[in-house]
Amino acid sequence: MQQTEAIIKARNLKKSFGENTIIKNVSFDLMKEENLVIMGKSGTGKSVLIKCIIGLLVPDEGELSVMDYNLMDIDADQLNELRRTVGYLFQGGALYDSMTVERNLKFPLRRFPDAPSESEIDELVDEVLENVELAHTKHKMPSELSGGMKKRIALARTLIMKPKIMLYDEPTTGLDVITSNEISDLILEMRKKYNISSIIITHDISCVDKTADRIIILDKGEVLNEGSFDEIRKSNDNTIRAYFESV
Amino acid sequence: MTPQKCGENSTQIKFIILEKLEKKETIQKILIGQAKQYLENTGSIVNFTLRFLKNIFSPPFEWRELLKQVYFSGYKSLFFIGTTSFIVGMVFTMQSYPTMSSLGTESWIPTMISLSIVREIGPLITALIFAGKVGSGIGAELGSMKVTEQIDAMSVSGTKPMNFLVVSRVGATTIAVPLLVLYADALGFLGSYFAFQSKEEITMYFFFNQAISVVTYVDLIPSLIKSAMFGFAIGMVASYQGFHAEQGTQGVGRAANTSVVISSFLIFVIDLIMVQINSFFL
Numbered sequence A: 001m002q003q004t005e006a007i008i009k010a011r012n013l014k015k016s017f018g019e020n021t022i023i024k025n026v027s028f029d030l031m032k033e034e035n036l037v038i039m040g041k042s043g044t045g046k047s048v049l050i051k052c053i054i055g056l057l058v059p060d061e062g063e064l065s066v067m068d069y070n071l072m073d074i075d076a077d078q079l080n081e082l083r084r085t086v087g088y089l090f091q092g093g094a095l096y097d098s099m100t101v102e103r104n105l106k107f108p109l110r111r112f113p114d115a116p117s118e119s120e121i122d123e124l125v126d127e128v129l130e131n132v133e134l135a136h137t138k139h140k141m142p143s144e145l146s147g148g149m150k151k152r153i154a155l156a157r158t159l160i161m162k163p164k165i166m167l168y169d170e171p172t173t174g175l176d177v178i179t180s181n182e183i184s185d186l187i188l189e190m191r192k193k194y195n196i197s198s199i200i201i202t203h204d205i206s207c208v209d210k211t212a213d214r215i216i217i218l219d220k221g222e223v224l225n226e227g228s229f230d231e232i233r234k235s236n237d238n239t240i241r242a243y244f245e246s247v
Numbered sequence B: 001m002t003p004q005k006c007g008e009n010s011t012q013i014k015f016i017i018l019e020k021l022e023k024k025e026t027i028q029k030i031l032i033g034q035a036k037q038y039l040e041n042t043g044s045i046v047n048f049t050l051r052f053l054k055n056i057f058s059p060p061f062e063w064r065e066l067l068k069q070v071y072f073s074g075y076k077s078l079f080f081i082g083t084t085s086f087i088v089g090m091v092f093t094m095q096s097y098p099t100m101s102s103l104g105t106e107s108w109i110p111t112m113i114s115l116s117i118v119r120e121i122g123p124l125i126t127a128l129i130f131a132g133k134v135g136s137g138i139g140a141e142l143g144s145m146k147v148t149e150q151i152d153a154m155s156v157s158g159t160k161p162m163n164f165l166v167v168s169r170v171g172a173t174t175i176a177v178p179l180l181v182l183y184a185d186a187l188g189f190l191g192s193y194f195a196f197q198s199k200e201e202i203t204m205y206f207f208f209n210q211a212i213s214v215v216t217y218v219d220l221i222p223s224l225i226k227s228a229m230f231g232f233a234i235g236m237v238a239s240y241q242g243f244h245a246e247q248g249t250q251g252v253g254r255a256a257n258t259s260v261v262i263s264s265f266l267i268f269v270i271d272l273i274m275v276q277i278n279s280f281f282l
């Protein structure tokens, strides 16, 4: 990567829930147009970390800035502004189950301060549904979709906003090999098309291999290691080797 | 359950009670603890309400969602509220008939019943059934949206879940309850008429004419204001419980259940306050 400008900057973040300290001390940068993969055991606080980035949770200590916004001290209007440029794919999809796929996709767009016209929105919907190859589900309810389809619709719902930053929480987990490859390709394609910078949380090694420019391994609330796919892969640390054993 | 197991269970219960007594958990303490928790809960609901009031005038206003919610919340409880009011009107008349007729005042029944229905029974029955049917529904719906991160997904997309979900629902319950009260009043009268005409020769026209003629604005308006407040409380409490549901299916169930318990209690509190205010003005 040529770019050196950091779009997300995190320094010495700490987050506890009551007595339970989940994130002890985490620092990292996300560069412009970079794909940063975060790996780590279940329950180490990966989701908690990216929820801090989108302002769903507030870190207890440390510094966190996303673009020009200081997340440690941000008011509701600024936060809303920021959120319109950051896409978040929830681990469970979080589709609105009382709305059709189409309305799910239109929901945020219609409520933008400078909302596109209804016909532009229609075009956008068709475009992103094409992208995730689910055009035929437009009028279905989420309950009628399979798990993988839900995930892809959720992905479409975030991509329709043309975000500058994407936070993917396990985009390929629970999908078959072919679909998860397609998703990995889509992540790359979206970056190429819209110059998106992304943080990708995943356990899926083939997804890591395909998408990662850089990898961070989280363990017990701290950064255990950082580097490119090949660097990390050669690590002597047993915990880290375990992730790559299957490859 | 086998008798033996049942015995085991009761000794277990005895044991728990003894343990609690040893910890000096007297009834007073338990009651105080419960009251404290209740007040804390009420405190956060008040907080939530203030946040709600701040949002109510901030655009965008979700008209379509509001109308949809009014329609569904009204429609959902129409049958139960109707039947219950009808039965209560009937029972109330049958109960008072013997006493009234022994005093020779049975002709007062239509007016007496109509005033009690309009002032008290209609709003109370409507609100309690509405809390059970619609309040619990809102608690469960928002609760499950909360635990499946749909509410977070709305905030994250830069929209305001408070406007879309809460303002529309609370608006809907506040509008729906007074409308349903009018309907419940009418069916209460009808029930009363059927009970009454089995004892006395009376036409429906005459009965309704008598019943309605005594109801003035001074009865009706406070009753509708009170009903709107019941509706507001039900919507607010249920939305709060939903938004604060804890993880898992249990959390959703608890949100629904607590919505009903707290709003039913609040209904009586509001009723008490309103009767004081009312008597102050009259």
Ligand SMILES: Nc1ncnc2c1ncn2[C@@H]1O[C@H](COP(=O)(O)OP(=O)(O)OP(=O)(O)O)[C@@H](O)[C@H]1O
Residues within 6 Å of the ligand: A017, A022, A040, A041, A042, A043, A044, A045, A046, A047, A048, A049, A091
């Ligand atoms: N809102 C919350 N309140 C209390 N505890 C929480 C909350 N959110 C997360 N936790 C706790 O933080 C820990 C880390 O959760 P998190 O969801 O970040 O894990 P994760 O690394 O994403 O794991 P997985 O790979 O399974 O998704 C868990 O133990 C969880 O119980």
Ligand SMILES: [Mg+2]
Residues within 6 Å of the ligand: A046, A047, A048, A091, A169
């Ligand atoms: Mg997670």
